[in-house]
Amino acid sequence: MTPYDAVIGKRDTRSFAATAIEDSVLMRILQAGRMAGSAKALEPVRFVVLRDREQKARLAACGLATGHPLSAPVVVAIVLEPEMGVVGAPLTIFRGPFDAGRAVQNMMIAAWGEGVASCPASMHHADGARQVLGLPDGYVVANCIAFGYPAAAETGRPVRPRKPLSEYVHWERW
Amino acid sequence: MTPYDAVIGKRDTRSFAATAIEDSVLMRILQAGRMAGSAKALEPVRFVVLRDREQKARLAACGLATGHPLSAPVVVAIVLEPEMGVVGAPLTIFRGPFDAGRAVQNMMIAAWGEGVASCPASMHHADGARQVLGLPDGYVVANCIAFGYPAAAETGRPVRPRKPLSEYVHWERW
Numbered sequence: 001m002t003p004y005d006a007v008i009g010k011r012d013t014r015s016f017a018a019t020a021i022e023d024s025v026l027m028r029i030l031q032a033g034r035m036a037g038s039a040k041a042l043e044p045v046r047f048v049v050l051r052d053r054e055q056k057a058r059l060a061a062c063g064l065a066t067g068h069p070l071s072a073p074v075v076v077a078i079v080l081e082p083e084m085g086v087v088g089a090p091l092t093i094f095r096g097p098f099d100a101g102r103a104v105q106n107m108m109i110a111a112w113g114e115g116v117a118s119c120p121a122s123m124h125h126a127d128g129a130r131q132v133l134g135l136p137d138g139y140v141v142a143n144c145i146a147f148g149y150p151a152a153a154e155t156g157r158p159v160r161p162r163k164p165l166s167e168y169v170h171w172e173r174w
Numbered sequence: 175m176t177p178y179d180a181v182i183g184k185r186d187t188r189s190f191a192a193t194a195i196e197d198s199v200l201m202r203i204l205q206a207g208r209m210a211g212s213a214k215a216l217e218p219v220r221f222v223v224l225r226d227r228e229q230k231a232r233l234a235a236c237g238l239a240t241g242h243p244l245s246a247p248v249v250v251a252i253v254l255e256p257e258m259g260v261v262g263a264p265l266t267i268f269r270g271p272f273d274a275g276r277a278v279q280n281m282m283i284a285a286w287g288e289g290v291a292s293c294p295a296s297m298h299h300a301d302g303a304r305q306v307l308g309l310p311d312g313y314v315v316a317n318c319i320a321f322g323y324p325a326a327a328e329t330g331r332p333v334r335p336r337k338p339l340s341e342y343v344h345w346e347r348w
Contacts, residue, residue, distance in 0.1 A: 003287030006177035007206045007280045027339075032181045034342045036279065039296060043337050048344045055346050079348075095296075098316060101275020105210065106181045109283060113177030122213060122269075134347040142272060163217050165201075168208045170222045172229050173308040174253075 006113045011160060013117035014068035016148030021074050025114050029147065030076075032110035036103040039095045044084035045103045045142075048077040048133050055132070059144060062129040066121045072146035077129070078104055082138030100142040107145065117150040180287045185334060187291035188242035190322030195248050199288050203321065204250075206284035210277040213269045218258035219277045219316075222251040222307050229306070233318060236303040240295045246320035251303070252278060256312030274316040281319065291324040 001009075021029075030047060038044060050056045056075050060066035069075045084096030108118045120143050123129040129141040162168075175183075195203075204221055212218060224230045230249050234240035243249045258270030282292045294317045297303040303315040336342075 001177060003175060003177050003180035004202060004206065004284045007284045008209050010209075010211075012211045028178060030343050031339060032178065034336050034339055035182050035184075037184075037186045037294070037334075039294070041334065043342075045342075046344065047342055048346070048348060050346055052346050097271035098275040098278075101272040101277075102279040103275075104272075105276040105279035106283070109280070110178045110181045120211070120213070133344075136348065139348070160211075160215065162208050165205060165208055168217075168219075168221055169204050170220065170307075172222070172224055172226050174222060174310065174313070 001113055003109070006109050010109060010112040011157070012119040013150050013154050014119050014146070015151040015154045016068070016072045016117065016146070017151050019073070019149045021116060021147060021149070025116060026074060028114070029107050029111045029116070033103040033107040036099070036106040038099040038102070042084075042095070042099075044081040044096050045100050046079040046081065048079060050075040050077065058132045059129060060121075062123050062125040062132060063121045063144070064124045068119050069121050069144055069146040072148040074147040075144050076107065076147065077133055077144045078142045079133070079135060080140050080142050097142055104143065104145055111147055115149060116147055117154065118145055118147045120145050175287055177283070180283050184283060184286040185331070186293040187324045187328050188293050188320070189325040189328045190242070190246045190291065190320070191325050193247070193323045195290060195321060195323070199290060200248060202288070203281050203285045203290070207277040207281040210273070210280040212273040212276070216258075216269070216273075218255040218270050219274050220253040220255065220313075222253060224249040224251065232306045233303060234295075236297050236299040236306060237295050237318070238298045242293050243295050243318055243320040246322040248321040249318050250281065250321065251307055251318045252316045253307070253309060254314050254316050271316055278317065278319055285321055289323060290321055291328065292319055292321045294319050
C-alpha cells in the first residue's frame, strides 16, 4: 500500500472486531501522531490511551455519537495543552485544533496501512471529558479516536462519496 | 514507501527547487485533501491553488513567516466555509480547523510519497488573505501550504526532534 493508497482508501469505520491491537502496532500509531508537524514546533498535542472498558464507557458518555469508541479495543483521547484550544485570537484558534487534526490524520493513516480502522468522535461535554481523563487545568480534549480492526461487515464497504473535486478546488482566486 | 514510512519520515521543508510540480501529481495531492474525513461529513474545507508568482507574493505578504510559499512552485490556501473557523461554541472551534488539519496532512503525506515536500504557513493577516483570494463573506483562510521538490540542501536533513513519546502518551488517565 503506497502512502497515496492509504490516504485515498482510508474510510472512517464505526464497527470493530473484538480483536485486540497488538502493542507494537499501537506504539507505531502513537509514534505516527508524535511525528506530525506543528505550528512553530510547539507540539501542543497529547494522547491519552484508553483500553479499560469502564474508562472507555465513561469517556464515550461525554459525546453524543460515541457508540464506536465503546466497541473499539483502543480509544485515544486527543488532548491540547493550555491556550491551544480555547477561544481567543484567530491564530490561537487555528493552531491547536489544526495541529490536532494533523496528528490524528497521521495516526489514522499509519493505522490504516496496518489494517487498523478508526473514526474520530467529538466530545460534546468537554468538561466531563476533562474530568474522566483527570486533565490538569487548562487542558482540553479536542476529540477522541476509536481504533480497531474492522468488523467483517465493514470490510469492502466503498469510500464515502465526497463533493466533486471541482467544488473543492479554485485556481489563483475563489 | 509504506504509509508508516511516509508519516514518520515526512518533514516540513521550507526550501524548494525550481522544478515545477506536474499537473498529475498536483491533482493527486488535491484529491488526497478531498478524501480526508470530516466531522458529520460536512466537508468544510476548500483549496485555492496558487501558481502565479504575483498572486503567491500577495498571499505570502499576509503571513509573518512566509518566505517558503514565495519560493514554492505551488501554494495551496486552505479555506474554511462560513462558521467553521470562527469564534463560537467549542464544537465549532474544533470542527473546522481540525478538519483542515486532517485534509492538510493527507495532502502532505501523499505529496511526500511522490517526493514532493511541503510546509504550512500561518496567515497572520486574515483579512488581507481573504481579500487576496477574493473569498466570499464568512470564508476564512485557515493556513496555506507550500509544495515543491526539496532544494538539494534540504535532502538528507534529519527529521526535526520531537518531545519523547513518554511525554506525549498517558495511559487510561493523565
